[in-house]
Amino acid sequence: MTDDIFHDWKKSRFIIADFALLDQPEIVVVLTDIGFWSDHVNELVDWCKVYGGEVKGMTVSFDSHEQLMLFSLRWA
DSSP states (O other): OOOOTTTTGGGOSEEEOOGGGOSSSSEEEEEOOHHHHHHHHHHHHHHHHHHOOEEETTEEEESSHHHHHHHHHHHO
């Protein structure tokens, strides 16, 4: 038997990427609940236009921790 390395991800709408793994100063969130995000993609794009953030496929990138906090509070 193999362990499911995505087990925890499957229980979340999104995962915040480990900052140490990124070579860019941006903050990246991975959108893990495909069903939820496909139902709310337009709302997410509109939210990002107001509060900051850039949707790139199944990720959203932010320039500041304040934007990340707003995202987390809104979408958790």
